[in-house]
Amino acid sequence: MxxxxxxxxxxxxxxxxxxxxxxxxxxxxxxxxxxxxxxxxxxxxxxxxxxxxxxxxxxxxxxxxxxxxxxxxxxxxxxxxxxxxxxxxxxxxxxxxxxxxxxxxxxxxxxxxxxxxxxxxxxxxxxxxxxxxxxxxxxxxxxxxxxxxxxxxxxxxxxxxxxxxxxxxxxxxxxxxxxxxxxxxxxxxxxxxxxxxxxxxxxxxxxxxxxxxxxxxxxxxxxxxKPSTRKVAAFIGMMNFLDAKIMTTSGDNVEVEVQSLGKLTLPLKQATGGLDGCNSVGVRPEMLTILMGSQTSEREIEAEVTEVSYYGDMTYYDVKLPAKEDPITVSMRNTAGRKVLEVGAKARVGWSTSSLLLLK
Amino acid sequence: MLSFQKWRRSESAQGLFLISPTLGFALLLLAVPLIMVAALSFWTQDYLTLDRTFTTANYVTAWTEPMYQYLMARSLKISIFVTAATVFLAYPVAYFISFHVAPKRKAMWIFLITIPFWTSYLMRIFLWKVILGYNGVINGSLTGLGIIDEPLSFILYNQNAVVLTLAHAWVPFAILPIFVALERVDRSLIEAAEDLGDSGLRRFLRVTLPLSMPGVIAATIIVFIPTIGDYVTPRLVGGPNGLMISNMIELQFKKANNAPLGAALAISAMGIVTFFALAFLWLNRRYVRGPS
Amino acid sequence: MRGKSRFFNWFIGFFLLFLYAPAILLPVFAFNASSIVSFPLTGFTTEWFSVLLTNGTLHVAARNSLLIAITTAIFSTLLAVLAARASTRFSFFGRRSIMGFVMLPMVLPEIIIGVSLLVVIIQMGFELSLWSITMGHILICTPFCIAILSSAFMNLDKSLEEASFDLGQTRWNTFWLVIFPLVMPGIVASLLIAFTISLDEFIIAFFLAGTEPTLPVYIWGQLRFPAKLPSLMALGTVLLFVSIGLLLIADYFRRRGIRKTGIENTGGFL
The missing domain is CATH 3.40.50.300 (P-loop containing nucleotide triphosphate hydrolases)
Known part of the structure; x- marks a missing residue:
């Protein structure tokens, strides 16, 4: 250059x-x-x-x-x-x-x-x-x-x-x-x-x-x-944050204890801003899914819908996870035949370890 | 040296540099003369020779001689009456222009209010003499209409005439600041007061009036202080009982040739007026809550 | 509502009558044939105006007044441009108190200004002259000019100057190409206001007049002679129309300035 x-x-x-x-x-x-x-x-x-x-x-x-x-x-x-x-x-x-x-x-x-x-x-x-x-x-x-x-x-x-x-x-x-x-x-x-x-x-x-x-x-x-800090992640687009605690590192992996999600092993490169001082895990709403009927995902967690915001092409759900006070947001594309859930409904939220970011 | 160069390019330095001619002029022709008047008031004059030994004799004379006390009190009284009359007259007019005149025509109305002010100052006062006189316009029309048999004599050559003439001269100056203050009142605040259940009068007393107080205060000060310095109006329409302290100051400086006493009277008058103006401001701050 | 607006109309009607009474009577008596200024009117004449044309002393006084008014207009506008520019564009140490001091003559009784200037001139051993009156007039006119010019300078978007500078112009050229044309209407208004105030000022002029009278000082001297009154009425009428004409011009320029800078016209005069 x-x-x-x-x-x-x-x-x-x-x-x-x-x-x-x-x-x-x-x-x-x-x-x-x-x-x-x-x-x-x-x-x-x-x-x-x-x-x-x-x-x-x-x-x-x-x-x-x-x-x-x-x-x-x-x-x-x-x-x-x-x-x-x-x-x-x-x-x-x-x-x-x-x-x-x-x-x-x-x-x-x-x-x-x-x-x-x-x-x-x-x-x-x-x-x-x-x-x-x-x-x-x-x-x-x-x-x-x-x-x-x-x-x-x-x-x-x-x-x-x-x-x-x-x-x-x-x-x-x-x-x-x-x-x-x-x-x-x-x-x-x-x-x-x-x-x-x-x-x-x-x-x-x-x-x-x-x-x-x-x-x-x-x-x-x-x-x-790959925002490098929680501040950037929060300012650009929407991001859900969960408290996290780093347990041990081994090779290219790090073991973390995440609020609601439990103990996980994540690749080191998912700590985009470096591992020092990381205390939360971020995940974008579109990286989460609400599983319907027989759908499955790499991981899933039971939750309750607390708010539904319908945007035409998208629906944003606020869902409450066990052991976390504030709800997190899940965004779903309104494809043909997809039913919009109501407030109070039980939902299975699908997620994957690869979509989590470790942030400070 | 480097920091001085940096300062020279700073905003503060540029601003001070730019304003220095105006400030210098005001210092030379306002501050210095005022200080000299103050100095003069502590000296004495015997015909044309000036005695520069420090004395408070002039102030003793100014504050103890019954004639000066009397003139001072009368001037103060007239100034207060003029101010009150002017502000009470000006407020409804300013309110009318601000609230009842279409926005497009407000500027024209303000212009209309200021035009008579540009009639020659001396002519204006003289014409009041013609209007109020024994064979004047008012008496002429009233006797002509058969309302009165004898011309009214209480309307010229007394303090009423002085108050009326001065109020006429100063009313545009009172309307302008009140109008500006009323224009600044957010109309939605008045609607909010109405929405919250206030009647028209209560709305005015609780919202419009307090919010326009800065204009009223400005008008009061603008009228009150300069009024005390007028010596033409009392001379032309005041008669012997309508003369004010300024006539005495003028007399001391011109005919009586006692400039030090004149200076002491002038400074005393200024001091008293300033005291009253400050007291008024203080009372306002204390009891009337305007917009901060 | 109706009763209230009727009250207002009556009030405003009476107020305007009160306000305009002298201004209306002035031309009425100026054209009245009688040599006594009082009602009833006796007939129409322009005699009093023609008297003005042949009055030598009056012409001298008028020339003096014009000279003073023009000088005052120029110098107080110059001083006011500097002060208005400084106070609206820069924040400097003691700005509020300096501006307060410079604006002080606006509220100071004129007799105080007259007296203090008189004292200085006599103490310094100078002669009273037209210059002493001019100085006093510049002092009292400058605050009015500052008031007008401050609003002109305040309406000026600071980024216009920056844009000019950014596009490669020097500060000096920026002033002449951008700032000056945009505040020009304010400058014209300021010149005319100062001119009008000075032309009519009596209290200071009376204190500081030497042997040469100004127009108001001349009028003051003539007011004692009843025979002169009708022609004074004629003179007053002429002055009134000159003042109104100048003010209309000033207002025209002020409005044009507002239009140019694209700001809504809300304010009035002064």
Whole structure:
């Protein structure tokens, strides 16, 4: 692999006594769609703004394309940003907005005109050139913001929750469009979002952040299938947790005592974040089944249905296991002929040792 | 040195740098002059020569001489009446604009309220003299209609006239803050009070009024403090019994040539007004719970 | 409900009558043929307006006032731009108390400002002049300008500046290309408000006037002569319409500013 386009090492950021970022070490590869995912206040926006040059870090270093960004102001960095509010200049037309950065570079008028037209074309706003910017819809404003940043051909495009202001339908449409755009231009995208679904569907890799720290960096599949900590597992998708206690390790296996499930032997690789400090076992709802009639499974356990949530294609059951106070969730696809159980019904829950993760 | 450079680029430094001309101007033309007035009030003047030995004689005169005591008390009384009249007049108007005027036309109404304020200040006061005078508009119309036989004499050249004229001058300034406060009252809170069973009046007393108190307080302060400093209105419509402390301050500085006594009177008046304003604020904080 | 709204209509009607009484009477007497300012009206004349045209002292006073008002408008707007920008964009040490102090002349009795400036000027050995009045006017107008400009600067989305900077512009150009055009309507409104306040200000001007009178000081001097009153009414009428015209322009610019930044129009004047 070539050198990373962005390299952050040991980055710290303090606001007074509050530590917004602590010891951020991160490499972002050239040409990838990278997301910073986390709950609000986790420091993801601060990190993005540090890359853009709007925040100065308290310690550590930031390199873009091998160049140290220490003391380089935002207007001299090879990055451009799509703001959460889009920040479209209200007193300028669409074309003037898109031309803004090119004019700052004092390019010849002919070139500016050509590049503006190309950028407006690229985001699908043909014919809107002279439209006043306050007469644009939310989706159109976002396209202007994208065109305005991409027309400068930055090394990295930074996107600060660009879809949060759009309604659900438009958001889903823009997700695939952003992805398509990123592949077409080949520019590295760094997206900040608090929406895990958005991050999973769009990104090549995701960094999950909590309390100013990066918890895990991985591809969407690994993040969902093999989260390294209980925190990540709980934040991305749904996960049931059972208390667990490690008894002994022998070779590639570990023996654990799991709440409700009893003593089990699991392969060591199912402790995705290492065995140290593991105290719970996680299992995704779709890895469990409710067994009907003569169906069997590798393992099964008796349970009682306490809540049924019907979603059309899926049904989510809350079931109570013996020796566990809170119910766990089982999701079932509503295939033809499958009966939906009622609250209070007895159910056999099927599971397998290979779907359990050992987490700390 | 490095930390100083860092500070220079910080928000705090940029903000202070940016505001320094305005602050400097205010310090030079407000703080310094006020301090000099304070200093002057402890000196004495004999015709044109200034004696800079420290003395509290001016304050003793200002606080013990019956004439000054009397003027001070009257000024305070007039200011309080003006403030009360203005706020009581302004609240229903602000309420009307905020609650009974269509949102689109609110700005126009506010504009309508402020227009008369831009009539020349002196003309406005003078015209009140014309309206209230012995052969004035009110007396003329009342005798013309046969309601009264003799022109009313209690409406001009007394304290009533001063209160009326000053209330007229200040009412736009009282309407604006109350209106802004009323606009900020979340309408769903009033609906919630109605939903919980409050009648119209109780809803107003328990929700709208307490939530608009900051506007009322602002209006009170905005009207009360400057009113004490007006010397034109009392002079034009007040008659001999309507004169206020500001007329005396003006007299001391101009004709009587006793600036130190004038300064002492001015500082005393400011002190008393500030004391009353603070007491009012304190009472409000103590007994009226507004939005925090 | 009906009774209540009828009460309101009556109340508002009386209030408007009270509020507008002087403003309505002013032009009425200005066009009244009688040389005594009182009812009944005797006939229509424009004589009092033509008297204004030939009055030399009045012209000098008007020129003085214009000079002071223009200077005041420019300088108080400049000072207010700095203060409004500083207070809305930066958080700095002592911001609240500094702003409180700068806004103080808004609630300070004008006589106190007049007296204190008089004391300084005399103690320092300066002569009273139009400059002393201008200084006083800048002092009292600046808070009003700050109030107007603060809302203009506050409506400005901070990310617009950042976007400009991010797109490669310098801070200086960002100010002229983005911030200035967007607060321009506020600046125009501020200039006009300061101009109007200064033009009409009497209390401070009276304290600080030297040998050269301003328009209100001139009017004050003339109020003693009954024969001059009708022409003063005419002068007042002219001033009233000039003020209203300027305010309409200021309000137009304020609304345009609101439209430009795309924010709902809720507030009123000042």
């Amino acid at each position: 070539t050198q990373p386009i962005i390299r952050l090492s040991g980055l710290d950021k303090f606001y007074g006594d509050f530590q917004a970022l602590s010891q951020i070490n991160l490499d972002i590869k050239t040409g990838e769609f990278f997301s910073l995912l986390g709950p609000s206040g986790c420091g993801k926006t601060t990190l993005l703004r540090s890359i853009a040059g709007f925040e100065t870090s308290s310690a550590g270093s930031l390199h873009i394309d091998g160049q140290s960004m220490d003391g380089v102001p935002a207007n001299k960095r090879p990055t451009n940003m799509v703001f959460q509010s889009y920040a479209i200049f209200p007193h300028m037309s669409v074309a003037e907005n898109v031309a803004y950065g090119l004019k700052a570079r004092k390019l010849p008028k002919v070139e500016i005109k050509a590049r503006v037209a190309e950028a407006i074309d690229m985001v699908g706003l043909q014919g809107f050139d002279e439209r006043a910017s306050h007469a644009l819809s939310g989706g159109q404003r976002q396209r202007v913001a994208l065109a305005r940043a991409l027309v400068l051909k930055p090394r990295v495009l930074l996107l600060d929750e660009p879809l949060s202001a759009l309604d659900k339908k438009l958001r889903e449409q823009m997700q695939s469009e952003l992805r398509r755009l990123q592949r077409a231009v080949g520019i590295t995208f760094v997206l900040v979002t608090h929406d895990q679904e958005e991050a999973l569907t769009m990104s090549d890799r995701i960094a999950v952040m909590f309390d100013g720290k990066i918890e895990q960096v991985a591809s969407p599949q690994i993040l969902y299938g």
